[in-house]
Amino acid sequence: MKQLTLSTVLTKPNHLPALSRTKPLAHTYLDNRVTKSQPNHRRARSQGARERLQTKEHLARLAVGLYEVELADKLQRCHSRLSVLTCGRHIAQIIPNFTCEFRLCPDCSRRRSRKIQNKYLPAMSAFMLHNHVSAVHLVLTQTHRKENRKQSAKRIKDSFVKLQRRAFWKKHFKGGTWSLEFTKDKNGLHHTHLHIIGFRRRFFDIELLRGEWLAVTGDSHVLNLKQIQDIATGLREVVKYVSKPLDIRRFGAEDLKEFLGLKNMRMFGTFGEFRDFCKGFVPSDNDGDEITDLESLSRNLVEGCACPKCNQPLFDLRMSGKELPQFYERIEASPTASPPRKVRKSSH
Ligand SMILES: [Zn+2]
Ligand SMILES: [Zn+2]
16 A cells, blocks of 8 residues: 655645545545554553653753753753552553643643643534534645744644635634644755644535635645544544644754744634634533543542542552653553553443
8 A cells, every 4th residue: 555644745736635525535644644543553651751751851951052941940840750640550640740831841742732632522522413514634734935933834824814714614614623733844944734623514625625725825725634533533633733743852952942932822723613612612521431541531530539440549659750651661561451542431
């Protein structure tokens, strides 16, 4: 099977798979990415935790190099001491001593992406049910120009605002969420993509949407669209770009400097009728059911509570952030450990 990568798909419009009205193609690049994030292909948590530590150390070193002493200090303190609620076989909750809230901090962005998922997934499910709309993952791209990240982001966001004002868009979409993805090619040019979960009212010809995008951007018609089968997976896919804007371990001092200039830029948002819906939405008790990640589900647990996975009592284990990968390793090696990320809510 021919594998399409993000760059081939997005830079060569001719390679874009034609979208069929009824049956989305099985192997667009988006599908590849979704497949990769299935539980079986998922990185071990120990590996993830180890990489987060390395990323933070790298960022802190860069910050020191830029004389951003306060940032370096915050990064070093963030998640340095942990209170881990565990039954010994599962981790139900991790409470850090301190969170730096720096956008590129892998621990903080992970928390942020969880928050987004916890907040929006129930609303999305309810919105779809209520309005009889289906969800699509739409990726909008723009031509490359010599501009910095901020200008590039502003350009694509402005184009999207224009797109939403058009009759075609209003007719076919009932709102959704957007998030920004930044990449940089080997020539140092910024590529900014907009990932949209759009709630589609009805089917349309993809070529018409391309024409609309070209009309608002003036020079870009490259986009990709894919039906979302499972909204939880779809949201996780999109939130990934918010939580992991770039391969930060390949970051240089200049990249960090530029990112510091983006301070208050929004990376995720809602639009259209979905935005209004979210304002008035109160999740019901069952609305967390689709969230399959244990740590995302566990709220307000304390020592002595039953583990949401196995009902054994939880105890509070204090450790340093550096010890967490090893702790995950021990859990992963335990023969009785159930496969990760399949969680059922405990009944009480
Ligand atoms: Zn942090
Ligand atoms: Zn357990």
